[in-house]
Amino acid sequence: MGSFAHILSIEDARKAAKRRLPRLLFEYIDRGAEDEISIAANRERLDAIELAPSVLIDVTGRSMAAELFGAVQPSPLIIAPTAVAGLVWHDGEIALAKAAAKAGIPFCVSTQSITPIERIAAESGARLWFQLYVWKNRQRTLALIDRAFQAGAEALVLTVDTAVGPIREYNLRNGFSIPLKPSLRAGIDVALHPRWTANVMLRALLTSGVPTYAHYPDEFRTPIGRKSLSTEVDLAPDVTWDDVRLLRERWKGKLILKGILTVEDAEKALAHGVDGIVVSNHGARNLDCAPGPTDALPAIVAAVGEKLEVLADSGVRRGADIARFIALGAKGVMIGRATLFGVAIGGADGASHVLNLLHQQLSATMGMLGARELSDIRLA
Numbered sequence: 001m002g003s004f005a006h007i008l009s010i011e012d013a014r015k016a017a018k019r020r021l022p023r024l025l026f027e028y029i030d031r032g033a034e035d036e037i038s039i040a041a042n043r044e045r046l047d048a049i050e051l052a053p054s055v056l057i058d059v060t061g062r063s064m065a066a067e068l069f070g071a072v073q074p075s076p077l078i079i080a081p082t083a084v085a086g087l088v089w090h091d092g093e094i095a096l097a098k099a100a101a102k103a104g105i106p107f108c109v110s111t112q113s114i115t116p117i118e119r120i121a122a123e124s125g126a127r128l129w130f131q132l133y134v135w136k137n138r139q140r141t142l143a144l145i146d147r148a149f150q151a152g153a154e155a156l157v158l159t160v161d162t163a164v165g166p167i168r169e170y171n172l173r174n175g176f177s178i179p180l181k182p183s184l185r186a187g188i189d190v191a192l193h194p195r196w197t198a199n200v201m202l203r204a205l206l207t208s209g210v211p212t213y214a215h216y217p218d219e220f221r222t223p224i225g226r227k228s229l230s231t232e233v234d235l236a237p238d239v240t241w242d243d244v245r246l247l248r249e250r251w252k253g254k255l256i257l258k259g260i261l262t263v264e265d266a267e268k269a270l271a272h273g274v275d276g277i278v279v280s281n282h283g284a285r286n287l288d289c290a291p292g293p294t295d296a297l298p299a300i301v302a303a304v305g306e307k308l309e310v311l312a313d314s315g316v317r318r319g320a321d322i323a324r325f326i327a328l329g330a331k332g333v334m335i336g337r338a339t340l341f342g343v344a345i346g347g348a349d350g351a352s353h354v355l356n357l358l359h360q361q362l363s364a365t366m367g368m369l370g371a372r373e374l375s376d377i378r379l380a
């Protein structure tokens, strides 16, 4: 366990990340939107789900293996796309991808990654998915997904729950906005976290330069914190099912819609020829009156689960939470904040430690449930 011997849970990793990161970055990762009702509701809903233990079953050789999109992986996890993971640790996206590779699970690269997908592919050896935010300029968006395909992305994950920017007041108070507004408070915050400043900002300046959104076209790219030089790469507020059609025609790999919460939308996704969906409320970071994915999953799985690969995320902090999503019918589960906390405290090793904790906890939960494989996990 090395230097992570004292990190026994995701909450331990969260607390350690809180000490390590400037407040403006920690809160950007950790918190929700508006009154943060959904973030607490996600937790309460997960906590309320009980699983049925079957006793006197030999669980010696139990397996967490999952088959997703025709490929078998050792566990049902996928590292979720998280913007600016590269601000949490030097080359943070590569660190996350290395941890994913070690665990044999896919890493989903965000459109708003600091590290370009080509470098992540070359330096991590991970199976990659690519998350897409559609830009106002659709031709440039198509060029971006061509680039992701060339780099070896197996799946395109179109995020459909972020039609507009969310309201997060603490980001404004902390001075974490784009464009960044220099403030005394933000300056003191950064100055009080010299380990982060040395590991992330100084190393960036000495190697690749001031962090930028790596996937933006060269001519529009500005340092993180400044406004983009063109509105062409602003997130489009007019993304519709026509865009799904366009992407389906162009993208030759698996196509996944992330952020579905109703049966109607899941059925539309199926009708548009997508391969999978992620039932998610974006980790309660966007719509503060959203239903929880745990509430939405059973009906969605009943409606489309035979034809689409149904994944889920939002709120996983324990192996038992993974088991809960699986019991509700999810085939795979994305992990957002937990692995970011891991990478914040120790790069790839920290992220691997967090994945190991989640795997150990899932294995223990399965053992006590008498579940030899994921499909044995049942609701109480």
Ligand SMILES: Cc1cc2nc3c(=O)[nH]c(=O)nc-3n(C[C@H](O)[C@H](O)[C@H](O)COP(=O)(O)O)c2cc1C
Pocket: 028, 029, 030, 080, 081, 082, 083, 084, 110, 111, 112, 131, 159, 258, 280, 281, 282, 283, 284, 285, 313, 314, 315, 316, 334, 335, 336, 337, 338, 340
């Ligand atoms: C700091 C941060 C940045 C995120 N950025 C993105 C993103 O760029 N695209 C996206 O589709 N989802 C993004 N998400 C949402 C995650 O992909 C995922 O849905 C969510 O974190 C799952 O909830 P959890 O953090 O409780 O595991 C982000 C989440 C966090 C915490």
